[in-house]
Amino acid sequence: MSALLDVRDLKKHFPIRAGFLGGTTGYVYAVDGISFEIAKGETLSLVGESGCGKSTVGKAVLRLFDITAGQVVLDGQRIDQMSQATLRPLRRRVQVVFQDPFSSLNPRMRVRDILAEPIRNFRLAKDGADLDRKLGELMDRVRLPRDAIGRWPHEFSGGQRQRIGIARALAAEPDLIVCDEAVSALDVSVKAQIVNLLQDLQSELGLALLFISHDLAIVEHMTHRVAVMYLGKIVEVAPRRSLFAAPKHPYTEALLSAVPQPMPGAQRERIILTGDVPSPINPPKGCRFHTRCRYVFDRCRVEEPPLAAVEAGHTAACHLHDLPPDQNPLSGAKGASLLAV
Template sequence: MTRAPVASREHPLLEVNALKKHFPIRGGLLGRTTGNVHAVDGVTFDIRRGETLSLVGESGCGKSTVGKAILRLFALTDGEVYLDGERIDNMPARTLRAMRKRVQVVFQDPFSSLNPRQKVRDILAEPLINFGMARGRRDLNAKVEALMDKVRLPRDAVDRFPHEFSGGQRQRICIARALAPGADLIICDEAVSALDVSVKAQIINLMVDLQDELGLALLFISHDLATVEHLTHRVAVMYLGKIVELADRRSLFAHSHHPYTRALLSAVPVPDPMAKRNRIILTGDVPSPINPPSGCRFHTRCPFVFDRCRTEEPLLRKMGEGHLSACHLDEVPGGQVLPNAA
């Protein structure tokens, strides 16, 4: 599947500037702060209307924390978040209602995301009632049925409970609930990772169709680059709380620059079992976010590390139109050409 490029807009729908989230570690009898978990440490990106930006990386890299920070599920340590030009990270709680209507979320586990005591009709009706989206019972029922149509579930299923559905059907209900208030942006936090391969493909196709129909923006958080390739317009690769590479889908999969990105791509399965692939095996474990390495945070596992990497943090620099990479190798004239992961 080839995603058409998104037309450039004067103002992005979502802007995230230098976002940081450090979680304090408390210990001792007095509960004093003994350190911090550097979950996210200076992340910047934007999302245009109708665009999918995928945030990828290994477990623990901070990608889900970014999504929760945008949703205002906790306060930021530093940074700014703008929705349609309006700053929302410091918005008072009493004024958050309008933002909640425009930014919705689909979590990884659809069963734990749904109230097991509510029928689907009530689950979908709740956001419609909360945001004043329906006028009377007849209008409410019509809107609930329309949501079932959008996610391709039978209308008569509204009187069933969540446990009566399969995992893929439950995720469709979660998507319908996210659509109910008329959201502009949906954050999908590992939304298909718990599903079987065939069901995963169906949900991805559904999300692409809904995006094309409704003009939705998606922040798709995943560790699965094979899934991301068929869904996204752009990809941001995270490692230990930082974005190390950001590019459009075609550029990243064909001409990635950062060694970490190339290692991830080298592990993606290919349809042809006879095809040759230069697999890049990373040694060692991911460092602790409590005490991240100095310099480049990837230097402890990078097969191309040199002295500068250990002392100086690389900054994201432009490698081409819309393609950014944070690696000192990109700044070395005539430097070493990394092996292609494809």
């Protein structure tokens, strides 16, 4: 499959300023050189602890701010250097569903106006009758009653508001939707409904999804591939089954060990990471995870590992894979007992 979105060596460094008029005293290295692709109709999940840079990546893809370095290529067109006027027609193709379904909806607009706004902005309706037809279809797609279109956002539950947010994203007829923690603010039962809805919409419309989340239990059920981030870097990328069965990075291994086991009584080693996440203002030299890694050795402290292939379609940034297999604790299918797949 050809890549719909191609992100190449993306960096976003936020300057730290001394006082209101002071100069730059340093930088927050929020995203520090990551690359990934998303194919048409594919879901790529971006996972990691809070503060690792996941949401910054989503905002960079959406061009909500200028990036420090790298490239963002949408369907063969580089968009990171486009002017706002040139970019405007392409904004229709990449939409977003935010984390908080209440604050992301204008409380002074009825649902009809919220959904009609992108249709009018991108001139996707021929006339009033065509607009009404499209609005009705949007309500049907997100499984809300058509007569609810005249209500205000505060008249809906959290799950219903998130359906409205999804409908608003669909109104622009996009190719890619960035889901930035789109289910993390919802109850467990509602999460499942929204995840099922996103999967159905993807199947019906051929959408690509960048699913940003810290909830690996949700990710396991709705993604094609997973990219794991730590402190501004991608440390592992793999197909879902490969990553959950046999992680190839110590950080991924620790994340998976914390996921609740679906089978009661199943035995699994719980890996407790020691220490705090280092500051993105002054990240460690060498491997950024070495300060918390239980397999750390001297090379990890001085040399940053590249993201390299360890198996077909499975890449990881870890020096362990340069060791002989009998000395590599992550070789083979050691991780297969971590989660039921």
